[in-house]
Amino acid sequence: MPSIVLVGGFFGDEGKGKIVSYLSKNDNPSIVVRGGAGPNAGHTIKDGNTTYKVRMLPSGFLNKNAKVMIGPGVVVNPEIFFKEIEEYDVSGRAFLDTHCGIIEQNHLEEDSKGRLKEKIGSTGSGTGPANAERAMRTLKMAKDIESLSSYIVDVPNEVNSALKDQKNVLIEGTQGTHLSLWHGTYPFVTSKDVTASGICADVGLGPKSVDEVMVVFKAYLTRVGTGPMANELSAEETEKKGWAEFGTVTGRPRRAAEFDFDLAQRAIMLNSATQLAITKLDVRFPECAGVKSFNDLTSEAKSFIKNIEEKLQVPVTLIGTGPLVDDTVDVRSG
Numbered sequence: 276m277p278s279i280v281l282v283g284g285f286f287g288d289e290g291k292g293k294i295v296s297y298l299s300k301n302d303n304p305s306i307v308v309r310g311g312a313g314p315n316a317g318h319t320i321k322d323g324n325t326t327y328k329v330r331m332l333p334s335g336f337l338n339k340n341a342k343v344m345i346g347p348g349v350v351v352n353p354e355i356f357f358k359e360i361e362e363y364d365v366s367g368r369a370f371l372d373t374h375c376g377i378i379e380q381n382h383l384e385e386d387s388k389g390r391l392k393e394k395i396g397s398t399g400s401g402t403g404p405a406n407a408e409r410a411m412r413t414l415k416m417a418k419d420i421e422s423l424s425s426y427i428v429d430v431p432n433e434v435n436s437a438l439k440d441q442k443n444v445l446i447e448g449t450q451g452t453h454l455s456l457w458h459g460t461y462p463f464v465t466s467k468d469v470t471a472s473g474i475c476a477d478v479g480l481g482p483k484s485v486d487e488v489m490v491v492f493k494a495y496l497t498r499v500g501t502g503p504m505a506n507e508l509s510a511e512e513t514e515k516k517g518w519a520e521f522g523t524v525t526g527r528p529r530r531a532a533e534f535d536f537d538l539a540q541r542a543i544m545l546n547s548a549t550q551l552a553i554t555k556l557d558v559r560f561p562e563c564a565g566v567k568s569f570n571d572l573t574s575e576a577k578s579f580i581k582n583i584e585e586k587l588q589v590p591v592t593l594i595g596t597g598p599l600v601d602d603t604v605d606v607r608s609g
């Protein structure tokens with residue numbers, strides 16, 4: 276902070292939601308703002324006994340002092356936006372930009388059949404078809420929808436003004452670097468660039484206004500939907516390792532593989548990472564569940580983290596040791 280952009284380094288589902296929530300609770304941002312594609316994202320947050328599954332709002336809403344915003348580069352499904360505002364107690368502090376694109380019924384239908392569904396394995400959320408229409412310049416925008424009028428602000432202006440006033444701003448990316456429309460495994464990618472530069476463009480922040488770039492990696496690799504993934508494990512091997520997971524949005528089983536240093540290295544280059552977060556360390560090393568200080572990790576887990584730092588030459592500053600927001604080792608605090 277003051278401005279930190281957080282993005283996924285693999286194929287999405289790295290655990291960004293939990294890390295964003297942690298930063299939001301601990302670093303007191305005045306604004307948490309979301310870039311990225313649209314409601315194809317599914318961020319899971321567990322705090323106390325409550326589990327939130329967020330698709331539209333930024334995951335930083337747990338901090339009640341933070342305004343949550345959606346940048347103009349994101350396509351919005353108003354139904355999901357309203358539902359999440361109500362469910363997650365953010366009324367009065369949730370906003371979207373006048374230029375957010377709007378997902379309508381025809382986009383949902385187009386995304387749930389044919390090539391997008393079968394070949395690409397899209398999430399069926401209407402995100403891709405809406406972004407295609409945006410490129411055709413026929414898509415409706417938030418300003419065209421009456422029911423959204425009281426939520427509309429100038430997000431780039433809000434974000435840049437907050438930074439000018441020395442306030443903290445947390446910029447939340449979605450999906451993962453290797454699902455980027457520009458840099459991922461095309462055509463098996465999402466409908467936007469989701470690297471740090473793209474996410475910043477989505478919220479109206481220029482490259483010189485970003486202080487830190489945090490890339491989030493899970494301690495192993497998963498991918499939901501189709502597309503290449505080197506050294507993919509069989510379903511049985513995945514189950515045996517305890518790495519079996521299911522998609523937040525689609526419920527589909529996720530494919531899994533070992534932590535991939537080549538993909539990680541490229542993600543660091545594409546995002547100019549200044550810090551790394553490693554999530555789900557407890558899934559690899561169950562003795563580390565709930566640990567909150569680096570010294571209390573087992574020596575095996577410490578070597579795993581040190582090896583990542585050595586090979587990738589970027590410091591690991593946050594480590595996830597469990598599903599709860601507070602199950603986090605924060606190396607920044609010493």
Ligand code: IMP
Pocket residue numbers: 286287288312315316317395396397398399400402403449450454463464465466499500501502
């Ligand atoms: P779309 O973004 O819904 O068009 O889906 C394109 C590809 O990206 C599919 O393989 C999806 O499973 C994947 N994808 C999209 N959003 C996410 C996400 O938030 N997490 C993981 N995979 C995603």
Ligand code: MG
Pocket residue numbers: 287288289316317318319523524
């Ligand atoms: Mg997800």
